Amino acid sequence: MVDGHNDLFIHYFDCKSCPRGLTDYRIDTLNSGHTDIPRMRKGGVGGVLLNIFGRERTEQSYMGAWTLLRQIEKDYGSDLKIVKSSSEMKSAFKEGKIALLPSLEGAVRLGENLELINKYYNLGLRSVTFAYSTNLLADGSDDTTKYNGISTFGKEMVAEMNKLGVLIDMSHISAKAMDDILATSKAPVIFSHSNARTLCDVNRNVPDSILKKLKENRGMIMLTFVPYFVKKEHMQWLDEGDALYYKTLNDYPDDSLKMESIMTRWENSEPMVTVADMADHFDYVKKLIGVDHIGMAGDYDGIQFTIKGLEDVSCYPNLLEELAKRGWKEDELRKITSENFLRVFKEVEKQAFAIQKTKP
């Protein structure tokens, strides 16, 4: 299977003791996070859109992240392989290696012109989340509305990504921005990690009207195992926890014991989100737009809470089993695990080739 989004790099660049190197956080043995090679093998992982990011937003820091990526491939070469095309991804499958497809969450690292996207494309970047928070390209899903969709520069970026053959990822952007990109892009687009808004009404999820346009666009949504994007109750519980934390801080400013006891009580009241709840999103989207537009995304290492039964990269089979019990056929499961993604990626490449022929 191909996972739409993984944040392994958090353990090197965004933790208490970060930045640190490969020897400080190994992935060839069971580690404390969600992602390592033994568990990826157990989970049947064949490829992953790996979020490449450094500690700071500078270009230098970003280059450091690419150095780490190359180091990972060098040190774990018998298991992992960096890929830059759909055919390279297929070859990696055949070699029995896990394909790492470099992706970027938050185009703020692309700066204010088209130079960096070209530079990073040459490094191997093949998928970009258009905006995380509102940036120069588009409005974020939970941020201020600046353009009511995407900016003029955003439109230029869509055209450039179409021309290069970079997957445009619409997770994290506002619904209007999704609509704008769907009206602009000449190639299929993806949601690398989002769910259906009808089942869980949060801004990060995708409305039905957009899902229907996604079908026309021939793109796909990689449904994500993030409990607070699966069930609204979980998001409400998180919001309550936030409010409770600040209220306690205000009521008992110097009482850390009181804070701990109150927050522990809150944590113990976490609403349970199950594999069945996750499967509901798969059933729903399949019914609405068909099985050809669905994929899977763990968002592992990027989330603090997990779904019961989908705790780490070894768990994908639990979801497939649930879907099989619900009547999903083997060919449908093949599509959502990897075939749909390979089809979309290939179409993006083909479209880029066609554009390059007319606009060298």
Ligand SMILES: [Zn+2]
């Ligand atoms: Zn994300």
